[in-house]
Amino acid sequence: MSEVAARPQGAPETGASAGHPLLAVRNLVTRYPIRRGFTATLARRPRQAVHAVDGVSFSLDRGEMLALVGESGCGKTTTAQTVLRLVDATSGAIAFEGRDISALSHRELRPLRRRMQLIYQDPYESLDPRFRVRQTVEEPLLIHGVGGSREKRRQLVRDALGRAELTPPELYENRYPHELSGGQRQRVAIAASLALQPELLVADEPVSMLDVSVRAGILSLLDGLRRDGGMAVLMITHDLSTAAHFADRIAVMYLGRIVEEGAARDVVRNPLHPYTKALLSVVPKRDPRDRTTPQILQGETPNPTKIPRGCRFHPRCPVAEDRCRDIDPELHPPADARNADHQAACILV
């Protein structure tokens, strides 16, 4: 990772956006309507919706890695898809360099698309098996009309492969996915998103399909891209240990809402929200001597069509009080907080 990315032609100067974080999301809501059955329509039962994202706010700076952590169905992937405008937000604002993109048309979005890229979970599915590595990495350049001549594009492809640490690029560019290991495939997928030299990289469970021995390599690569390349990385993961090691900040999601956010170290070592505390207590530790009593919550995350009123966590919360049934708490720092960056949505904090 010695090569530092040259800023793509036409990309705005960083100075132009001074004062704004690269990405700022405010009160984002994404609902998926549920199709009513025939009888339900006849009976005029109310339409239901899955409240996948239900009031999420966060911001992300250049060079920063934020991990969105939570169990399946908590809305972390929908949050990422909404931010990338792959799914339409029901309400809320998504500011990219200070400009709200939540209502832009597809045509208006096009120049922005190349500045934000997504890495999928499964490199066995995300690569076209009939495409050589070179074609996979070149495709985004062709779609966005970047690179000009064939020779220039070839150079950009090699640069991208190099940045994804597939070196020397000549060794990989003519291979097919089936000739590569899982880790190499994920590097090809990363190279394809790097080809456009994006400023925001969204990685959705980038290592969960890979073997343990190669995971650290992929995560270090993402870490290097934001440290050296100044990219912002939004990582979606269910793995708190990974988030603790590689992210600057962690946002813990539960039922469509961020319930705790702060510096990765603070969240992991001094969790504030009862959900975070329980979640951390059940993460298995590497050291067999380190056997702590897990605080196992019974049941599973409730159905996001029926979000409990009051605090959404109160039915499973071990310390819930009567007033938790009525008060829907906002993210706030604790009263005795030394830093206001570590916040939780719990009235007992």
Place this chain on the structure above:
Amino acid sequence: MTGLLEVRDLHVRFDLPGGGELAAVQGVGFDLAPGERFGLVGESGCGKTTTILALMGLLPPTASVSGEVLVGGENILAGGEDAIRQHRWVDVAMVFQGAMNALNPVQRVGAQIVEPMELHGVAEGAAARARAGELLEMVGIPAASADRYPHEFSGGMRQRAAIAMALACGPKVLLADEPTTALDVMVQAQILELLVGLTDDLGLSLVLVTHDLPVVAQVCGRAAVMYAGEIIESGTMEELFHSPRHPYTRMLFAATPDLLGEGHVVSIPGAPPRLDREIVGCPFRPRCDRAFERCEHDHPALLEVGAGHRAACHLNEVPAGATP
């Protein structure tokens, strides 16, 4: 040593479609005491699933199996399919990887638990149905849910049902292949608590097959680490974590992020060797950070390095203080 389950020098070879052979399991051996929880750890392709499928006699016809699998002293591999069938599910049962997604979607959960009991003549009719209810209660599902269909269950409940099904014929040994891999961490904790409870309360022995070292560290007392079809180190979890005697074990732990761990997480360069070609020397040599000349041509044997602690690495024969 006589245990409940003893595996001796197990080999599994697969005939490949284009000719040639793949040596998936090469000389694996371990034993299991009643009520013990044993981990079989390794990355994809290391042969851990093939090993336990061989114990169940469930490998496809392209596989040739040799070695001994002793259940209560009797070699169940000696008599072919007929001999294995008497032990399968009755003495040794298995929870398959992704079992929660393999339940029959159009059959009630209770009926799916009754089926193996009737097939093996363990119980029939009302008695079998009553036992299915007890099994469901035992894994934390209300007996009344026996009349439900799998789609009415959450992922965690389906996995519990799959465990109940494996326990239907009262086995002594449960083989669990990645039982929590597709589950959320909170549900994983619930299932692991259940498995630990079953071994503590029923005296069931567990072989936990997984790539997830922290899960094994928290659940199992002993484990074997597999690489390229072989066990390269076995011992207590304490020994494997605190004093590993094979570089792969050490590097695998170092590649696993720990929640509160401070050190860097480091990946292991390279990839495991192909198993359809002969491996000369140590199979881990190309990825090893401490390989020396002998590793290139000499295949290390799994040797005792302490009481009950074994490793297959030439470094253990280098005198302390000397450099190889």
